[in-house]
Amino acid sequence: MTREQRLELLRLMLLQRQFEDRVLALYRQGRIAGSVYTGRGQEAVAAAAGLALGPDDVVCPLNRELACHFAKGVTVEEAFRNFLGRADGPTRGRDGNMHFGVPARGVFPLVSMLGNLVPVTVGAALAFKRRGEPRVALTFLGEGAFSVGDTHEGLNLAGVWQVPAVFVLQSNGYSYSTPAARQMVNTNLAERITGGWSIPAERVDGTDALATFAACRAAIERARSGGGPQAVEALTLRIHGHAAHDDARYVPAELRAAYADRDPVARLEERLRLDGVGSEELGALRERVRTTVEQGLLEAEASPAPDPAELEDGVWAAPLEKPDRAL
């Protein structure tokens, strides 16, 4: 990994961190409606997987992977417009928070129902295989999503069809308030994926951005070069509650105490310092990210609110020969 790539990885992680901090502040000020989810503690996984994808690869991110959107070229303004429900945002105010995607950048709009996007990812990879294109489709999953039937059907199809799909598992220990051990008997997801579906799965420390990048890139390139579906299980932390309303008091104190040492952003900065990146350069990067976030917010706030008169546009992809509004 080049120095530039490492700095880009950090930039993406900082972008998610600072964006989400900004969003949380806006939420608490009542300037964002609905709910807000963050990926604090998991930025390395989102950024590493996103950065390891090629420009023609596609992805179905979930709740905690904003850095992956940014890696695929989704802009901060676009993301803010979705959180703010603006007319020119990716969902035109029809969906909120991180429930969006930008198809033109290869990002499928997030579907809330966990597991649904696993077969969708497999289908995109099937299209690549059918056409002989050297492209990869990737999605993320948490432990909760791993309990859903769609996930199992999708993994099975990926194996049977040997398609270039990559599954990145975010093992953050919790599904909302439910610890992983109450979600499943064997919490070693890599073992289950390898043993159950014969899909190679590597386990990696998801707070170590460089190791996570290496694992994701290797998996993606194996899939791209005809190695069939691949998985990476990243062991991470969910430093915040499930969403902004959840103070996560159910997380035991010992686990909370570990957060400070395993913050992926701090860890990567420390590593870059060892590599000879000066504090000044790191500070300048942080500042650049801060400016990007603030400018993006300003632009998004200047965007128009959606018009209720347009609500029924786009139910159908193309107008019927004889559209009927009388119904």
Place this chain on the structure above:
Amino acid sequence: MRVGRKLRATVEITYLEAVTAALRDALREDERVFLLGEDIGVFGGAFGATKGLLEEFGPERVLDTPISEEGFVGAAVGAAWMGERPVVELQFADFATCALDQLLTVAAKTHWRSGLPLPLVVRMPSGGGVRGGPFHAASPEGLFAGQPGLKVVCPATVEDAYGLTRSAIDDPDPVLVFEHKALYRRLRGPLPPPSLRTPLGRARLAREGADATVVAYGACVWTALEAVERLGADVEVLDLRTVWPFDAEAILRSLTKTSRLLVLQEAARSTGAAGLVLSLVARLGFESLDAPPALHAPPDTPVPFAPELEDAYLPSVESTAAELERLLAY
């Protein structure tokens, strides 16, 4: 069937063969089209709709799947996202419930949320009369009719089995095609030209009349026609063809002429398309009516198995004729 252009129109085919022909022509004309479903390859599908297609197009385009309705409908969504034109076969329409989340949550809502079109087709044999019982004879189109973002078609003729299937494959939205099992081998007609398309959202006047209108779809269109014939009545029969979004204008236009309405369907009375049609007529057709709109449909139970039960359950020519007589006498 490989036949020349001129000969084509003289070839008689069944409704089932019309489905096969539509799939074959779509596969020939557009390499983005591929089929996926259970046992559709070597076996040719549970009802034979894909017979011969594996041989002609190979396993890359006629893809046998594991038993995972949610999985392969989801995979069709993903392939459609990438610009392919997947056509899924569900072994029976009853199994649409196994794929509900992919259909209602993912396929139906994606374009409205993101502007991404998902051109996928899900075909499925539906309907009773073949002693299928509660799990193999359902008419579950009502689960999907009224859902924003999903189109639902129910071909009643050989021509529409071809034309609606082709239009569904061409269409940029997810389209569910409910083929009727009882029509598969019962109907015969000329092999349509490859250019034939039945426009979505348009009803067909199956029979003109002045004294009442029967709104029906699928096999019930034939039940209605026979019942009218038996009575010797001057009754109009409207074949909805597209159950959602349906041709409201055609229904209202017919009612201004006939002033009497019978909705006939094979789905249990509180499901299907009846509620939507009756709601439309109550709101926008009230002034045209000379009689309360009638509904002839099975009771609100699953489809029963025993011949005595199923025959009593499904609308028959006799029971439909009786219903029509009551309506005409009002």
